[in-house]
Amino acid sequence: TKLFSESSISRILELVENAVSKKAETEKFITTFAKYYTPVVVFGALMIAVIPPLFITGQTYSDWIYRALVVLVISCPCALVISIPLGYFGGIGGASRKGILVKGSNYLDALTKVKTVVFDKTGTLTKGNFVVTQIVTANGYNEKDILRYAAYAESNSNHPIAKSIIDAYDTKIQQGEISGVKEISGKGIKARVNKDEITVGNDKLLHAENIQHDKCEVEGTVIHVAINSIYAGYIIISDTLKDSAQETITLLKKKDIGSVMLTGDNKNAAEIFAEKLGIDKYYYELLPEDKVKHIEEILQSTPKGNKVAFVGDGINDSPVLARADIGIAMGALGSDAAVETADVVLMTDSPLQVITAIDIAKKTRKIVWQNIGFAMGVKLFFILLGIFGIATMWEAVFGDMGVAIIAILNAMRVMK
Template sequence: MKHQHKQIQADTDCCNTSHRNPTNVKHNEHPHNHEDDDGHNHDHDASDKSKLQLFLPAIVSFSLLVVGLVLDHLIHPTWFQGWVRLALYLAAYLPVGIPVLKDALYSISKGDIFSEFFLMGIATLGAFAIKEYPEGVAVMLFYAVGEVFQTLAVTKAKGNIKALLDQRPDEVTVLVNGMPQLAKAKTVAVGSIIQLKPGEKLALDGELISESAAFNTAALTGESKPDTKKKGNLVLAGMINLNTPSQLKVTAAYEDSKLSKILELVQNATTQKSTTELFIRRFAKVYTPIVVFLALSICLLPYFFVANYVFVDWLYKALIFLVISCPCALVISIPLGYFGGIGAASRNGILFKGGNFIDILANIKQVVMDKTGTLTAGVFKVQQATILDGFDRTELLKWVNALESNSTHPVATAIRNFVGEVDHSVTLHEVEEIAGHGLKASINGKPFLVGNFRLMDKFNISYNKALSDVIYTVIAIAYDGKFAGYLTIADNIKPDAPRAIKLLQQLGINVTMLSGDKTSVVNDVAKQLGIKQAFGDLLPEDKVEKVKELKNRGLGVAFVGDGVNDAPVVALSDVGIAMGGLGSDATVEAADVVVQDDMPSRIPVAIQISKQTKRIVWQNIALAFGVKAIVLILGAGGLATMWEAVFADVGVALAAILNAVRIQRMEF
């Protein structure tokens, strides 16, 4: 089973199309890929072949088997016996049997004797040895058909993901001295200006230079509704221009685009195996040799205990036992189930970095969420700027804008929108970002502070304590050791945040909100969303302590965040979930699950997909063990023939495969 498992992993571990033709198996150690000039992989495999080509060996085998059965049971010609009968059934066996026997020899040469191919080989050759030719052909034929269905299922799962994600054009239109020129997307440098016509798909991340344009964002978010971008907004590779010719300045190289990173995440997702998959891998390595030795015992031991021992009869029973016991349904369907779950999540704008996180998320009882950028839009707007007497309002705001331009926080964008473009003539020295507090610099040799009231307290700046009661977020300003004024900034709750909290609560999951924002603001947002437990005024290390407290209670904890300061707590939680659209690269890197479109309602969807995936996997395990146990009991009593054994093996495998791919068609 080990070799078979490796091949299934090869299918699911890389989002390239399977090299595996079930009736002509290519070993994963000998891939036949090549890469063309644009870096795309082109595999010569099942996805490039028609279904007729895949099924052709099985069709030939089935046709000859039917001819043999008609001659055996209906026509009864005198010539159809001896070597003629053997030759016909051998011709039926070879199209489907040779590839499996070759794989059995190959796995033996690699030290893996007890593979699935070895089991099928000795079972079918044994049937030929005792002249049960039709059963030998049937076992291998149905096994081959099962493998074709498995390949089609895996290919479809991978095709769904690739069709959803990677449809970038290979060429883009670059403006060189105002003149459009076609160029390979991989060669376009950061800072180049590219032109995008209506209906064209963007190949590179870029900043919109045109005043506005509408884009279909389905490739990254799973949502096909138009998203209108304004001048200066970031437009990501994979988005489709809908309405007007647009110009963009490239902000990231081809291989560094968001879509490239998403593809890399999906390609690597199944390298992280779930607990169930790892168990089945270990189980198969122990189980298969036990099955072989039990079959030998069934064949040989009765010689010492049965008076009228007939070798052929007991060999037949041993062969039935081998076919029934083959665990291919488990080894095929379980990885396929997790791959289907990862594919279903990708279709809904959610990226799992591994099947193990599906298992963990399915058992989560506590979701901890950051506020800004997660439950609120993270798009701030300055409501009011209050500057105290004795300070130059225009100059002070110009300084604030220049200092905030060193921050990646959405507040910086709000201030720039309020004040205007950054004045680069402002000379800042010793610029420092103090996590959870704000920014510090030196202007004209004097300290300049912009941040929350914790920053003021840290540097012993006195201010009116009543400002702490303002519901809006307050950005405090101090210069030369004196409180200089403040900005009030408001953020809006995301439209789907209330629905997300409601769905999580319906799933029986506790929701806690943590934020570095003022407690009054945090409590107001929590009240609007129906969150019962919320904490504000937290530093990054305070968030870590809160999550540790929850984990110490024995609760499975998922943390959802988007900022750089969320990366430590994302990494600490059982499952870290990052908002991948607005979220920082550090948080996305640390996370186990990435929500591509920043919609909090994706979180309960991710949990539902996890629960459904795990349910399907355990259904397949129960089905495989249940049916095989029943048929083994019948076989032990002499009531099961090779045909029942074929059903117990291939029939259950097909049923498990169909059940595993079901999740890809579900709506969440």
């Protein structure tokens, strides 16, 4: 049990509230522009009021002061200063409605420049529901022995693969029979069950322990089992793709965005999933630190101005989420690490939300630039009319407040 202030919900609310503080480059530019634009406009209006009557015969101060006031009203930067931040705020709000939490408008802008999306496989592209599908025996051991020893060795692990083995064994485990449990990162686990030394893990672990075995490459996710350093056989575990995974990769290709898959699985398992999905590149047998190394290589090979996004389940991927240009955590409501580290948090497990996030970001940016173009164009037009005495104060009011209202209404479209 946690205090509400320490819960994931509290942190999510906090990141939404703080999102407006992380401004996009366009917002920063407009804020800086308005800071210099306003004094220039005031000085320009003063020049319009004073200079023409001094140098043009027959001109009166009252006429030019009126024109100067018209120009001053038209030139007010309200439409830009209000509608552009509102556009980004609307984009963040619109994304939130669809279960996508963006930590700032700078990340919305960055999403529009994504040219490569890197996916962690398990729990991101696949359901992470592992099931034992086959047990292959060796050296006189039977399937029941292999499954029992593997379940006992894995009984204290919270890894999804370990859970699938325990579920398949489906018998109460006597914890008093287990001792000397040693987890070997990225390879497997060793434990003593009664008087037997059990080794459970991948092919790398067998080679590290010098355990003789006849098969190194097995199709699928494989857990090898050795008893007292004698190879007993292996367990094949299958995972299934998420329903929307293939559609996500297809839509990324249509947007000319490359896809990369990182996985700790062996080459055969990784190749099968990559072919099913149509992934452009894939890297296999990776430890968490290897994933960071690969994301850094991808970042270095990406042309300047393009962005790389990493999509993970937020459990073991925090270092990679932090290293990528945009870290996207999926289905991470219960993961504090995801909320803290990721730049974008997807509140469902569908990879299609990555596409939705990119679409919202591009729509937001399009609307923001529409507002900039519309506001600047209308204001320049009416300023010229004001200088030549054609525009009246009513036109000036429309050029200011009317344009601001239209720009605000346009900005609100992104929330739909």
